[in-house]
Amino acid sequence: MVMEFIRKTGLFLMLALLPSGLLAQEAKWNLPEPVTPLARDIFQIHNQFMLVIFIMFVVVLAIMIYSIVKHRKSRGHQPASFTGPTTRSQIAWTLVPFAILLYIDFILMGIPAVHSIQLMEDTKQGAAMVVKVTGSQWRWQYEYMDGDAQGIKFLSNLSTPQDQIYNQQEKGKDYLLEVDNPMVIPVGEKVRVLLTASDVIHNWWVPAFGSARDAIPGFLRETWVQAEKPGRYRGQCKELCGKGHGFMPIVVDVLPQEEYKLWVAAKQEEMQAASAGADKEWTMEELVSHGKGVYEKNCAVCHQANGQGLPPAFPALTGSKIVAGPNLDADGRMLVDSHLDRVWNGKNIMPGWKDTLNDVDIAAVITYERNALGNSVGDMLQPSQIKALR
């Protein structure tokens, strides 16, 4: 590993000597192209302010360089002895930079900033729909609150394989910025985004939207998005939220109206199929194979793909007493501190999944954990048993 590192360092140094090698790469030098009114506003403010401070910097630097070149002892410059402005015109001159700065702070940049704040906080007026976004360690959940899409609710997980992260496999184009279920919104509509979190503070940020707002556990915060151009936009959580902080991207698909309607219909159907699945009798093989997928998406980040966990923070499932114990009593009621109880309600860092996974997923993942990952408890849970608990 170290040798590889040194080899790559050497490679880089060679590239650095050939500027063309760097320039050929796709380097980005400024904020991304804005696609919402808010992002456009911010983009303008940013560019203008950068220009202002750049001019200030260059002017001051020029004065200093002039002084450094001219007023040096090696050129025989004799030191002056003034310690402050003396004449009235000198005093006036010392006030000039002060006045310029006052103007920049509170008028030139200050007034657009206030307008921008008002725009930023104008989340409700004219909003066509509401989407609730919940951050949790380390994934996002999207829930559509009204309109045709009401009731649509899904988790959005990083879809980059672990093998790419640990350099076992070549990295894809959208490495770390790809998810299994992107959020989908219609183009041109103002979407009010409600934010909250289930464990620690997260921050829902899509640079092209100019929306950065914290998702705070126990509180609702809001922002808004009105994307003007269809496309796929990517962002990341930007509030440190634990070990998976770098691995909870945000992907938003902005679709034309008709395509959005089709997506809503397809998603509704998918959700109905899932709930219908809860009524049928599943075989062990079906549950284990479905549960494996659920486990790898949602559980493996902490308990690891092999079930060994990362003790002491994340206990192993392999050989766990809780996993080996019974789940339901004779009347089908959930036992306290059972395997099911942990998955259903969570404990400490472990989140509760009863609101985020459907009956099939919960039954399948529990069955998988009990009969794979080095465990062989031998029993299974049926989705119908989970449904009965709700």
Added chain:
Amino acid sequence: MSYSATAHHDEHHDHPTGIMRWFTTTNHKDIGTMYLIFSLIMFMVGGFMILAVRAELFQPGMQLMQPEFYNQLIGVHALIMIFAALMPAATGFANWMLPLQLGAPDMALPRLNNWGFWLLPPAAILLTLPFALALIGIGDGAIATGWTFYAPLSTQGGIGVDFAIFAVHILGISSVMGSINVIVTIFNMRAPGMTLMKMPIFAWGWLITAFLLIATIPVLAGAVTMLLTDRHFGTHFFSAAGGGDPILFQHLFWFFGHPEVYIVLLPVWGFMPQILQTFSRKPMYGYKAQVYSLWAIGVLSLVVWAHHFFTVGMPIPALVYFMFSTMAISLPLAVLFFCWIATIWRGSMTFETPMLFAIGWIILFGIGGLTGLVLADVAADAQYHHTYFVVAHFHYTLFAGGIMGIMAGVYYWLPKMTGHMYSETLGKWHFWLTAISFNLTFIPQFFLGLAGMPRRIPDYALQFADFNAVSTVAAFVLGLAQLIFIYNVVQCARGGKKATDRVWEGAEGLEWTLPSPPPYHSFTVQPVIK
């Protein structure tokens, strides 16, 4: 400023020798030296940690460490650099130079001084011990929340958080004791005739720092204690489930955290004009304007804290208030910049190492200040916040504005402290390597932030790869360049060309009237300022 002849005297005191001298010393110069050495050691420890981080970030993908360990490194790096490198260095200068500059025999409270220093090593051990404990299977490593301890992430963290809370308590007590000592010394120990407005401006910078520390450290101590009780004693200050509010923690933390920036910088703003006037051979420009500006910044710094978390969502009036009050800091700061530049203007400059660092410091700290002005803009902040843009910004203020400033001070006073001249050639190499590699490390980070790379992530998307590679290589050069500094300082302490009393041609002030190195008790007869 003029003064009467100072009494030079022989040393014939009983004081322990060997290691006990350092444990029991109440001498301001011994304690100052220990602060500076401690700071240098911790600077290397913190630097080593961040080089490990930069190595991990050299390329996309996880190569050298796990994300948990990465999070521990970045948090402890910041805590060490701020609390154990920058602040002790400033306190070291206060100890060494305040009695010399004020014409006092020693600091006013020598035993408190000793205690203040000896609290630091235990605190440093508390901060780093969890790394070692994790190796033998106890706990899961050091604090992994970043240096900001944000609840509820810190509520769910491991024992590293508890260690860091106690370390912060101890460091805070040490800082408050140092501050009390500074205030008492400045108000009571000045040479006869030295009115407050004749005092060296370094004393003014430190006096304001001391007041800020006393105003804010207790708030930090309170906040982390509330965190501790949330973690272990069932309170819910920061948990919504029990009626608390996680954002309360951010308000408390940054009520300390923002003044902390000025706590670190004010001492530097204090001695920097002295360096500029020395090497321009010209009196300082606008002494009074500088003193008033230092006070204005000190006071304003107490009322702008919420600009560190605009994105949590606040009412519009709060956003507007915190934006404009933050921008208002640019006004007194501009006065300071004006005075610094006016001090060198039409002087007769030479460019020894302290002057190189001072000039470089004005320019680079200027970049930190200007980008800070942009960050105050609530709208733009939505994009910059918690990205590498912010990382670059605060390294321009804290590395260029803080550490490079401290280095200017070290080169300026090292001949006075050791009695020997350091190697000017090595000093110049150190400056140029530091300045160039610093810019190559952090300018790419501005662009990374704009391109959308969040901070505190252990791995990143492919479009960020080029800038990260440049930044990492430059960071290693920056780290290696500091070895020149250490070598130069050690060589200077061990011997070399004898330094004169005045050391620098243009040096003004009481410290330059004493021999180099100064006698054990600085001024036994107070000089009189006329």
